[in-house]
Amino acid sequence: MSSQITVGYWDFRGLAEPIRNLLVFQGVDFVDKRYSKGADGKGQEWLDEKFTLGLDFPNIPYLIDSANNVKITQSLAILRYLARKYKLEGETEEQKNRAAVLEQQVYDLNMNFFRTIFSPDFEKNKAEYLKTLPDQLKAVSNFIGSNQYSTGNSVTYVDFWLYELLVKLKVFSPDIFNQFNVLVSFVDRLESNKNIAAWRKKKGPQKFVGFGPFQVEY
Ligand SMILES: N[C@@H](CCC(=O)N[C@@H](CS)C(=O)NCC(=O)O)C(=O)O
Structure with a gap:
């Protein structure tokens, strides 16, 4: 077909x-x-x-x-x-809410990133951005906590939205990204899915x- x-x-x-x-x-x-x-x-x-x-x-x-x-x-x-x-909207009301919140949070974090990337004074703004990045990632890491995926223990659409932000940040600043085991594991978990791999x-x-x-x- x-x-x-x-x-x-x-x-x-x-x-x-x-x-x-x-x-x-x-x-x-x-x-x-x-x-x-x-x-x-x-x-x-x-x-x-x-x-x-x-x-x-x-x-x-x-x-x-x-x-x-x-x-x-x-x-x-x-x-x-x-x-x-x-x-893939989330199984419970709580998970659906978490997905909606994270969706918009990732949107904001993406905007922060792209404002830096496309700013005229890239090098200066990059240095400023990197100072704020650990706190941004810490909040996401705390949000995921011990869950397997970002909103709970089942996949939701927002995992794919978050994943794309995280892999950008992983290559943009590996040193900072790798400080967050929860985020490293999240990326690894999606990438070890056989279809994604x-x-x-x-x-x-x-x-x-x-x-x-x-x-x-x-
Ligand atoms: N808000 C839209 C933005 C879409 C957008 O800006 N697309 C860009 C690429 S990221 C483009 O080149 N669009 C082609 C066009 O404007 O014709 C979305 O999230 O899909």
Whole structure:
């Protein structure tokens, strides 16, 4: 049977990787549609399709689930849709709340990171950012505590969102990241999932972002 789900994005991790990882973890056969930025970096391949797909707010990442006639954008809306579809919202009210809180916390931490990465005075801002990073990670580590996953002992959609933040920080500052055993174990646990491990092997290292000073692959 051909894949019913398509995820469209640039050819790097970016905002699509949590979505891809959720699908991979679930063992879903999906079309991993990647648009080239092209030699001029303008992404004409995407622009040619952008307004032809029937998306309300044409952007990438997008998700098309043809079996359910779903065509959506906005990375967190896509993750939440998949959470409902695959029952990854959390089992209890408490776990659902924890997922919602962590989702927005990770959003803020991501913004902090990207403000640093894309700031004009990168080196100065990087030094300032690194001073605050241990406290940011400590709070996440305390939140996870002795749970296997971020919101409890079962996987929720927010694990894939958190994972992507953590692996960025792991390569950005291994010394700081590695001080947090809970976070190291969390990343290891997801990466030891057989579907995720096979996906990582198949895809090889990929860039986090398409431009800027943080041209690191993971
Ligand atoms: N809030 C949106 C942001 C989407 C976005 O900014 N997409 C970027 C890549 S990260 C892009 O290049 N979009 C292509 C476009 O604007 O046509 C989301 O979370 O999905």
